[in-house]
Amino acid sequence: MQGRNMTRWRDPKTDPRQEKKSNLITPQGFDRLQGIHDHLSRIKRPQLSTKVGEAAALGDRSENADYTYNKKELNRVIARIRYLRKRLDELQVVDRLPSDLGRVYFGxxxxxxxxxxxxxxxxxxxxxxxxxxxxxxxxxxxxxxxxxxxxxxxxxxxxxxxxxxxxxxxxxxxxxxxx
Known part of the structure; x- marks a missing residue:
């Protein structure tokens, strides 16, 4: 049986996707993620909410492609905002140079x-x-x-x-x- 939620089984001990990822980020990267979060929260989400409201006011939603598309897009943006908010709280900004500049470290x-x-x-x-x-x-x-x-x-x-x-x-x- 094939489906989009069907995947092959992987051993969690050897699956590289299960490895713990570091939560380090540069100040520039943090600012970029913060900017994306702010843009989605303050600009994109209100615009899509307005479009969904206007499309819903037109009547039958079951055959309204504009409503369906904008509602899906709004849900995608809300999920992205939620993810970014959680991720920004987890991140640790590395804003100073290491003591030994002759060795390879983060940044x-x-x-x-x-x-x-x-x-x-x-x-x-x-x-x-x-x-x-x-x-x-x-x-x-x-x-x-x-x-x-x-x-x-x-x-x-x-x-x-x-x-x-x-x-x-x-x-x-x-x-x-x-x-």
Whole structure:
């Protein structure tokens, strides 16, 4: 039997989705999430409520596509607001630099070089601010975990589906945490 709620069974002990995620976030990431929450709460939700009210006033709701669409959209926005409110309460903002700037910790911008001489620049950020286009990876990602605590010229070995990947840390910098 197939259905949207049917999934294959996964062992909770080995399922990576069950791993505890860190609640760390940069000040910029926190401000961004706070801005999204404020926009949805103060602008988007009232607009959708007005649209739903206007569509409901037109009469029969069972055949009113405008009402149905806006009601679903309103419920989606309300769920997102609820999620963001809960998430913002859980987050811990990291607003200062580590004492040892020569090692990789949360918020570090790291340049890695692989065995072929190709470089990869990544920044370690919180789970909520990952961005593949900017090469911002979660501090919980396997590559980030392998780098944590390492210093310049240290080897980083990451287990990947195609085998182990070896990197050397060639540069460690920290972005401005306050702006």
């Amino acid at each position: 570090a911008c790291v340049v890695l070089e692989d065995d072929d001489g190709e470089t990869l620049s990544v920044r370690l950020v919180g789970h909520d601010e990952t961005d593949t286009a900017r090469h911002w990876i979660s501090v919980d990602a396997p590559l980030a975990r392998a780098m944590l605590g390492k210093a310049l010229d240290d080897d980083v070995i990451v287990a990947a589906p195609g085998g182990e990947t070896h990197y050397i840390i060639t540069d460690i910098t920290y972005a401005d945490q306050n702006g």
